[in-house]
Amino acid sequence: MGDLLGGGRTPRARLRELLAGPGPLLAPGAYDALSARLVEQAGFDAVYMTGFGTTASLIGRPDVGLLSGAEMVDNARRIAAAVDVPVIADADTGYGNALNVVRTVQLYEQAGVAGIQLEDQVMPKKCGHMSGKALIGTGEMAGKVQAAVAARRDPDLVLIARTDAVAVGGVDDALERARAYADAGADLLFVEAPTSEADVERVADELAGVAPLVFNWAEGGRTPPLSLERMTELGFALVLYPIGTLLAATAGIRSVLDTLRRDGVPPLEGLPSFGEFTDLVGLPEVQDLEQRFSG
Structure with missing residues (x-):
């Protein structure tokens, strides 16, 4: 784990291999370098840098868009340097418009992460399982995804497009947005916070074949907890467990x-x-x- 001298296959290539595997890749959340090392030591093949946990650990505040992109990138850099497994990092909204997304992608790539997540909320954003969210237009977010695709220098960098539309415009809007983001070049689609198993099933069914899907197993959040067997049946490629480590550390x-x-x-x-x-x-x-x- 995180050998000081490093070496070997790149985490980005490894992440793409893992995402193409027969079952979902499990990525527990880490909020700092130590929690990332513990995730790796526990035998997981990937680490998810949680924005919720990063905000709580760095400034002791809720995830409501208070951190700057530079602060998030710095945390991503420390986490990526601490482990050998791929790190998938929350990049919030990209911290501005499409031009800001270009710089955000380049900075996260320089930090050594294997994948980043961008979402379609208005900045300042909120945690996906909080109320009071607002969204940018579908076309604007599609432009951000296109900018992210154009900005990456390593084609193996995985780009995840997240929509928070379920809580704002409903499942139909979320599905329409997800398809647009796939057309714009997103590698994975992340429909945040469906509130019933029926809605999760609908997302999985209607987006099957459009792009690989992300399931956010948000501990205590609005989405019902599903078994690993069920998530595998539904075809999810990546499962995030964002804040369990943070809650355990707090306890x-x-x-x-x-x-x-x-x-x-x-x-x-x-x-x-x-x-x-x-x-x-x-x-x-x-x-x-x-x-x-x-x-």
Whole structure:
């Protein structure tokens, strides 16, 4: 995981191979480099950089468009450098118009991510499972997708087009928009926040063959949780689990702090030892490199 000297096949080529596999690719969310390393260590083949988690971890605020593109790219760069598996990164709305999308794609590509997600909300955006969202026009978003396709320098960079239209204009509008984004060149389609299994099934049925599909298994969100077996039957190519790691970290930190405040000492049972943690973040590799290059 994330060897300092790196090497081997590019994560972008690997991501395309994984997406072409027989079942859905599972990508748990990571909000920083450490959580990304934990996702990789757990055996997953891809990491999803969550915008919700990035916002919460960097500024302790909700995902309502408060972070700049530069702040998101910086986090993506740190996460991509920490792991060897492909990183799919939230790029929100592209942070402006089609010209801004050109620069956003180039910056994310330079950061080392294997795929990015662009959405059709008005900026400032909101988390896809919040209320009060507003959308740009279908034609404007299609233009942004076209700009993203033209801007990428590596053709293996995966472009995901997300529509939030289900909550604003309904499923029919979402399907129409998704087809337009596929025509504009999106590699994957992401219909955000359908609120029933019947709507999920309709999305999967009507977009089958248009482009590979993304399912957002948003923990506690508006979309009903489906089993992996069902998502496989419906033909989803990519399943995101965006905030489970963030929620788990929040619960764990709260528990430690509650015990520390009550007892005056932190609980150690169930926590990794100091040595286990330093191994996790790569101390043995650093020590080996020190010996190798010590002269």
